[in-house]
Amino acid sequence: MSTTTSQTGPPPGRAQLLELRNCFVIGPVGSRYADAGSAARQVHERTIQLFEAVIRPVCETFGAVPVRADQLTRDGEVTDQIQHHLQTADLLIADVSDGDPTVLYELGIRRGAGKPVVLLGEFGRLPAGLPEHQTIRFERSRDGLATARETLMETVVRALRGPDGSGSCESPEEDPGLLEQFVDLETDLEALSEGMATMTGLLLTIAEHLEYHGPRLQRVARDGSPMSTQLAVSRQLAAALAAPAAGLKVSAAGFAARLAHVDPTVHAALDLFRSVPPVRWNGDDRGFLAQLVDLSAAARNEAANLAAFRFILSTLTAMHSELAIPAGDIGTAVDQLGAAMTRVGAWDDRARLLSG
Template sequence: MAKKTDNELAESSKPKAKECFAIMPISDVEGYETGHFKRVYEDLITPACIGAGFTPRIASDVKETNLIQLDILKRLLDAPMAICDISTHNPNVLFELGIRQAFDKPTVIIQEKGTKGIFDISSIRYTEYDKRMGYRDVLDGQKAITEALQATANPEGGSVNSIVNLLALAGPAEIPQLDGQQRANAEIDLLRADVQDMKSMLRTLQRNIGGSNSNTNSSSSKSRILAELLANRIARPPLQEYYFPRNVDEKTFKNFLGELAMEHGAENVEVKEGSDGQRIIHAFEAKKE
C-alpha cells in the first residue's frame, strides 16, 4: 500500500466543512432564461458558501436512494445551515423553508431584487441579488450572501430569522421518540404507501402497453415488458414534481408539458391525477445507456 504524502496527510487532518443545504428550484422556471437557477447556485450560492466555510449541497445531489423525498427531509433537518431562494414563491421551496423554521434551524433567505414580499412579519431578514447576474452583480451578491451566512452562523442577540424566537414560542418542533411498536407501525405505513405507488405505476404501464402490436400480445411478453418498465421507473425517482391546480388553463398546461418533453424526452415525463382534480407531472432523468 502506498504511503500518503505530507500534503495528503495534512488535507485529511483538516476538519470537514459543515454542510449548507440550498433550498431552491432545481429545474427551469417559466419566465426565466434556461439554466438561470443553475447559474444562481453555481455562481452565487456555491462561492458564498465556500467563502463562509460551508460545503454547498442541493437536492439534485441526492441520488443514492429511491426515497429521494426522505433524503431531502433528512438533509433539511440535519444540515447545520441552509440557504433558501424564495424568488419564485415555489410551493416546494416554501414548504421546505417552513420545515427549517418549525425546527428553528439556521437559514439564510435570499431573493432577487424586485421580488414581491410574501411575509407579513417585517422582522424576517433576507438578502437580495440582481437577476441580471452581470459580473459586478455576481461579485456583490457573493459578498452579501457570504456575510449573511456568517452572521447567521454566529448570531449576536439571538438566532437570525427565528420564528420561534420572534413569536416567543415555548420551543421548536421536535421529532418524537418512538418505541419499538410505534416505529414498526410507521415503517409499515411507509411500506403501504410505497405499495400503493407501485400499484399506480402498474396500472399506468398496463394502459401504456395495452395498445401494443400483436407480437407483444402474449401474457408472457406483456409481463416481461411490464417488469422491465416498472423496474426502470422504480430505479429512477422523479427528478422533479410539478403540481397544477385544476383552474390552470389547458393551453398553459400543455405548453409546459411540451417543454418538459423536449428537455427530458417524452418517455421520461408522465402525468398523474392528484387530489381535488389537480394534475401532477413527474419528470425523470433520462436513462443512461
C-alpha cells in the first residue's frame, strides 16, 4: 500500500510548529476484490484497518488528508509516480509486517533519499533483519491500535524534528541494516554483471591472441625451425597474453570478493521471498530471481571457458616456459572463479526453486 497526503490547513496543537507538506505511506497491498477469507483479501483488510485506525488520524492531526495507494497502482508495481513520492515526500510511514518484498524494495529507494522514515510492524509478523528499536510494534486489537496511534504521533514529531534538528529520525553513525543492504544489493549485482562482462572481454582478447600465435608456434615447432625462432614466437605470444591474463586475474579476484560480500544479503532476500506467497510477488520480484539465474548461467559459462584456456596454456607451457606467467595468472583466475561458483550455484538453486 502506498498513500500520499495533501495539505488542508495548519495542524492543531503540538503539531502546528512542524511542517508536514506531504507524507507517503507504503505497506502490503492485497486485494479488496479477492474472495472473502482469501490471503489477498485478508492482507487488504489488515492494511485498511491499520491505515484507518492509526495512520490516517495521525496525518489528519497535521492537517493532511491521506490518498489511498491503489489510486497509483493496482498490481504492486513500483511506478515512476511512486518512486517520485518515495524520493521527495517529507515523511515516509511504512508497514513492514510480513516483510513484503515490494515494501522492502521501496524502503531501499527511500533510504537512498536520506529523508525521515517511520516503521510500523505487527507483533509476530516482523521480518528478520529490521531494526526493532526503530520499529513501532503493535498488537492488532482496539487498545493495541490506539497505543500505536499515540506512539506514531510522538514518533512523527521526533522524525520531523530530528535528533539534531536535521529532520532525520535515524543516526548516521548506525551500522547499515537489512534495508540499506538491499539498496546495496542492486548495485552489487549490477557490478557483478559488469565484472562478468569485463572477464568475457578479456577472454575474447586471449582467444584472439591464441588463434593468431598458436598456429605459428605449432608450425615452427613442427617444421623443425631453429630454437631461436621458436623462442621468438613463444615470447611474442607471452607478451601478447601478459596484459589480458593479468587483467583477468585481477577481475576474477574482484568478482569473487564482491560475491562473497553480497552472499549473506542475497540469502536474506531469498529468505524473504520464501516467507511471502508467490501470488504477492510482482514483476520486480520475479525479475530479481531471474537476474540470479542469469548471473549463475553466465558465471558457469565463464568458468568453463577459463578452464579450457587453462588447459591449452598448460599444454603450451610444457614446451615453452615463457608462457608460465600468463598461464599462471589464468590458472589463478580459474581457481578464484571456481571457489565463487559454489556461492553462485546456491543462489541459482534457491532462485529456481522459488520460481517453480
